[in-house]
Amino acid sequence: SEVETAQVAQFLSNHSDTIVHYINFHAFSQYWMAPWAYTTTRPAQFKLLDDGSAEAVQALKAVEGTKYTHDSIAQIIYVG
Numbered sequence: 001s002e003v004e005t006a007q008v009a010q011f012l013s014n015h016s017d018t019i020v021h022y023i024n025f026h027a028f029s030q031y032w033m034a035p036w037a038y039t040t041t042r043p044a045q046f047k048l049l050d051d052g053s054a055e056a057v058q059a060l061k062a063v064e065g066t067k068y069t070h071d072s073i074a075q076i077i078y079v080g
Contacts (some may be wrong), residue, residue: 021052030068032057037073046072 012019023032034049036042043049053070060066069076 032070046059
C-alpha cells in the first residue's frame, strides 16, 4: 500500500546511517534481487549488495534447502 511504502521509506531514511542491507520480499519465484531494473548498469555499491545477497542465499539453502538466484533485477528478469 502507499501508506506502508511511505512508512518504510521514512524509517529507512531516519536510520540510513545504521542500515547495511534492506530486503523486501515479494512472492515471485526464488530470486534475491538487487537494484536496478531500469538499467543493466550496476549501482556503485553493488558488490556490497551482492556479497550480502550471496550470504543470505547460502544461509537459506543451508537452513531450508531452498535455492535462490541472486543478481540485479535487470540481469535476472530482463537479460536472463
